[in-house]
Amino acid sequence: MNNAVENKFILSHLWVAFIAFILACFMGVYQVLERSGFIEALTSPSVYFASVSTHGVLMAFVLTTFFIMGFGYYVASTSLKMPIWNKPLAWTGFSIALGGTVLAAIPLLIGKASVLYTFYPPLLAHVSFYIGATLLVVGSWFWCAIMVVMFYQWKNANPNQPVPLAMFATTANALLWLWTSAGVALEVLFQLIPLALGWMDTIDPGLARTLFAWTLHPIVYFWLIPSYTAFYVFVPKQAGGFLFSDEMARVAFIILVVFGLPIGFHHLYMDPEQASGWKLLHAFGTFVVSFPTLITGFTVIASLEIAGRLRGGKGLFGWIGTLPWTNPMTLSVILALLMLIFGGFGGLVNASYAMNAMVHNTAWVPGHFHLIFGGTTIIMYFAIAYYFWPILTRKPLFSDSLALIQLWTWFIGMAIMTTPWHVLGLLGQPRRISSVAYNSLLTLSWDPYEFVMIFGGFVLLGSACLFIYNVAKTQLSSASAEFVQQVEYAEPIHAVESLPEYLNDFKLWNKVIAVLMFISFGVPILQFFFMDTFGSSGWGY
Amino acid sequence: MHIDPLERKWAYTALGMAGLFVSIIMVDALIHGINAPSHVETIDSARLHLSEEFAEDNLGVKVDAQGDITVRMVAGRYSFYPKHISVPSETKVTFRWVSTDVLHGVHIPMTNMSTMIVPGYVAQVTTSFPKPGEYPVLCNEYCGLGHDHMWSNISVVAKENWTASTNAPVTGDAK
Numbered sequence: 001m002n003n004a005v006e007n008k009f010i011l012s013h014l015w016v017a018f019i020a021f022i023l024a025c026f027m028g029v030y031q032v033l034e035r036s037g038f039i040e041a042l043t044s045p046s047v048y049f050a051s052v053s054t055h056g057v058l059m060a061f062v063l064t065t066f067f068i069m070g071f072g073y074y075v076a077s078t079s080l081k082m083p084i085w086n087k088p089l090a091w092t093g094f095s096i097a098l099g100g101t102v103l104a105a106i107p108l109l110i111g112k113a114s115v116l117y118t119f120y121p122p123l124l125a126h127v128s129f130y131i132g133a134t135l136l137v138v139g140s141w142f143w144c145a146i147m148v149v150m151f152y153q154w155k156n157a158n159p160n161q162p163v164p165l166a167m168f169a170t171t172a173n174a175l176l177w178l179w180t181s182a183g184v185a186l187e188v189l190f191q192l193i194p195l196a197l198g199w200m201d202t203i204d205p206g207l208a209r210t211l212f213a214w215t216l217h218p219i220v221y222f223w224l225i226p227s228y229t230a231f232y233v234f235v236p237k238q239a240g241g242f243l244f245s246d247e248m249a250r251v252a253f254i255i256l257v258v259f260g261l262p263i264g265f266h267h268l269y270m271d272p273e274q275a276s277g278w279k280l281l282h283a284f285g286t287f288v289v290s291f292p293t294l295i296t297g298f299t300v301i302a303s304l305e306i307a308g309r310l311r312g313g314k315g316l317f318g319w320i321g322t323l324p325w326t327n328p329m330t331l332s333v334i335l336a337l338l339m340l341i342f343g344g345f346g347g348l349v350n351a352s353y354a355m356n357a358m359v360h361n362t363a364w365v366p367g368h369f370h371l372i373f374g375g376t377t378i379i380m381y382f383a384i385a386y387y388f389w390p391i392l393t394r395k396p397l398f399s400d401s402l403a404l405i406q407l408w409t410w411f412i413g414m415a416i417m418t419t420p421w422h423v424l425g426l427l428g429q430p431r432r433i434s435s436v437a438y439n440s441l442l443t444l445s446w447d448p449y450e451f452v453m454i455f456g457g458f459v460l461l462g463s464a465c466l467f468i469y470n471v472a473k474t475q476l477s478s479a480s481a482e483f484v485q486q487v488e489y490a491e492p493i494h495a496v497e498s499l500p501e502y503l504n505d506f507k508l509w510n511k512v513i514a515v516l517m518f519i520s521f522g523v524p525i526l527q528f529f530f531m532d533t534f535g536s537s538g539w540g541y
Numbered sequence: 542m543h544i545d546p547l548e549r550k551w552a553y554t555a556l557g558m559a560g561l562f563v564s565i566i567m568v569d570a571l572i573h574g575i576n577a578p579s580h581v582e583t584i585d586s587a588r589l590h591l592s593e594e595f596a597e598d599n600l601g602v603k604v605d606a607q608g609d610i611t612v613r614m615v616a617g618r619y620s621f622y623p624k625h626i627s628v629p630s631e632t633k634v635t636f637r638w639v640s641t642d643v644l645h646g647v648h649i650p651m652t653n654m655s656t657m658i659v660p661g662y663v664a665q666v667t668t669s670f671p672k673p674g675e676y677p678v679l680c681n682e683y684c685g686l687g688h689d690h691m692w693s694n695i696s697v698v699a700k701e702n703w704t705a706s707t708n709a710p711v712t713g714d715a716k
C-alpha cells in the first residue's frame with residue numbers, strides 16, 4: 001500500500017515538525033532560566049522576547065501544522081487504501097509551507113518579529129514575518145483540499161459504506177482548519193501586511209483581536225484532533241482490545257468541530273471592545289465543547305477496560321494493572337488522560353467568564369496550556385511517532401525502553417514545570433515578562449517556585465532530546481532484512497453496519513457552522529464598521 | 542446507530558455538569574451583575590491629552606458630588622499615570638483605563654482588578670478592595686521590550702482612614 005516515495009513524503013513532514021520542536025525546546029529552557037533572574041548574565045529582554053516569539057511560532061504553528069499534515073496523509077492513504085491524491089499538489093503545499101516557515105524564521109531569529117505568536121497589533125513586526133506565516137497557512141490549505149477530495153473519492157466509490165473513522169476525523173480536522181484559519185488570514189491580509197508595507201496608516205487593534213479570537217480557540221482543536229484520533233483508532237488495538245463505540249467517536253468529532261468553531265471569545269473576556277452579552281454567549285459555547293472531551297474520556301477508558309479484561313484483569317480496578325504499560329501508545333494515553341484531567345480543570349477556571357479575571361494573563365495560563373498542549377497533545381504525537389517510524393522507515397525502533405523512559409520523563413517534567421506556574425499565577429505573576437523587576441514584597445514569594453520551574457524545564461529538554469535521539473537512531477540504523485510492520489486500526493466492539501448520513505458526511509455540518517459563526521461573530525465584527533472607531537499607528541518594540 | 546446505555550448515562554451526566562457550570566455563571570452575571578469588564582466605548586488614543594476626561598489634570602482619583610469614586614489612568618510605554626494612587630477599602634471604585642500607544646493589560650495581584658487596555662477603547666472596571674494594604678499595579682500584557690518595568694502602586698487605605706484627597710502626590714518610588 002505505502003510505497004517508498006509516499007513514506008519519504010510523510011517522513012519529510014514529520015521531520016520538519018520535530019526539528020521545529022527540538023529547537024523550540026532549547027529556547028524554552030533558556031526562557032525559564034532567563035526569566036527567573038537567577039543568572040545575571042542572561043538578562044536580556046530583547047533576546048528573551050525574540051526567543052519567546054520563536055518558541056511560540058515553532059511549537060504552535062510549525063510543529064503542529066507539519067505533524068498534522070504528515071499524519072493526515074498517512075491516515076488517508078492507509079485507512080482508505082488509496083494512494084495520496086495528486087502528489088505534485090501535495091509537494092507544492094509542503095514546499096509553500098516550508099518556504100513560509102523559513103521566511104518567518106529569519107526576522108524572528110534576528111529579533112525583527114518580537115511580537116509573540118499572537119502578533120499583538122499595533123506592535124509591528126517585519127513584513128516578511130507576516131508573509132511567511134501566511135504562506136505556512138496557505139501551504140496547509142493544499143493539504144485540507146487533498147483530504148476533502150480523498151474523502152469524497154472514497155465515498156463515491158463506496159456508496160452507503162461508513163467512512164473509516166480515522167479518515168472521518170482527519171477530514172473533520174481539515175474542515176475545521178479551513179474555517180478557523182480564515183479569521184487570522186483576514187487579519188493578516190487586510191490589516192497587518194498593509195500596515196507593515198505602509199499602505200495603511202492605522203489599524204484597529206480591537207478588530208484585529210476579534211479576528212484573531214476567531215482562530216485562537218478552534219486552532220487548539222486542530223492540534224488536538226490527531227491525538228484524539230490516536231485515542232480512538234490506535235490505542236484500543238495497541239492495548240489489546242476493541243474500540244468501545246465508533247458512532248460516539250463520530251459524534252464527539254462533529255461536536256468538537258461544529259461547536260468548537262464559534263467560541264473564540266473567551267480569549268477576549270478581559271477586552272473592552274466587546275460587550276458582555278457576546279462574551280456570555282461564547283462562555284456558554286465553551287462549556288458545550290467540554291462535552292466531546294468528556295465523551296472521549298469515557299470511550300477511551302472503556303476501550304482500555306475492555307483490553308485490560310481481555311488480558312485477564314479482574315475486579316473493579318484489576319484491569320488497570322493488566323494493561324500493557326510497556327507499550328508506548330498505551331502508556332502515552334494513560335499519561336495524556338492524567339494531564340488532561342488537571343489541565344481541563346484549569347481550563348474550566350479560565351472559561352468561567354468572571355473567574356477568569358483572577359488568572360487572566362498570569363503564569364496560570366501557560367501552566368494550563370503547557371499541560372493540555374505540551375502534555376496531552378504532544379505526548380500523543382510522540383506515541384504516534386514511535387508507532388509510525390518503524391513502519392515508515394521499515395526498521396525496528398532503536399530502543400523501546402528509551403521510548404518508555406522518554407514518555408515518563410516528559411510527563412514528570414510537565415508536572416514539575418506547570419505546577420509552580422499555576423501557583424505563580426494565583427500569586428499574580430504576569431505571564432509575559434522577561435524578569436521580575438517589580439520592587440514589591442509580593443515578588444519575594446515567587447522565588448521558590450522559579451527554582452522548581454527551571455528544574456522541570458531541564459527534565460523536559462532531556463526528554464525531548466531522548467525522543468529525537470531515538471527516532472534519528474531508528475532512521476539511521478542499517479535496514480534489517482525483512483522488517484515489515486503495517487498500521488493497524490482498532491475494530492469497534494459493535495461493527496458499524498449502517499450510519500445515518502449526518503454521521504458520515506459534513507455537508508449538513510458546514511451549513512450549521514456557517515449559521516453559528518454568523519450568530520457568534522456577525523455583530524461583534526460588524527460593529528467595528530457601524531461605530532466610530534479610531535485606528536492606531538504601528539509601533540516598534 | 543448503537544449507543545451503549547452506560548454511555549448514554551454518562552453523556553447525560555456530562556451535559557448536566559456543563560449545564561450546572563453554565564447556570565452558575567448565568568446567575569452570577571444576570572442576577573448578581575458579575576460581568577467581565579465590557580464597556581464598548583471608543584476614544585482616540587492619539588488625542589488623549591486634548592480630551593476633557595484624560596487630560597493630565599483629570600487623572601487619578603476623583604470623588605463626585607454623589608460620593609462615587611472614579612479613577613482615571615493612562616497606560617503608555619512604560620508606565621501608568623499617575624504613578625501612585627490611594628483608594629479606600631470596601632468601597633466601590635470605578636477605574637477607567639486608556640492607552641496612549643499599544644496594548645497593555647493591568648492587574649492588581651490578589652484582587653480581581655484586571656482588564657486589557659486596548660488603544661482606541663476605554664476599559665472600564667468597577668470593583669472594591671476588601672483588604673487594606675500596598676499593592677503593585679502590574680502591566681500584564683506584552684507591550685514592548687520595557688514591559689517588565691511597567692508597573693505602579695496603589696495604596697488601599699482602611700475605609701475610615703481614607704480622606705478624599707484627590708490627585709494623590711506623584712512619587713517616584715512609593716514603596
Ligand SMILES: [Cu+2]
Pocket residue numbers: 618619644645646680681682683684688691
Ligand atoms: Cu505595558
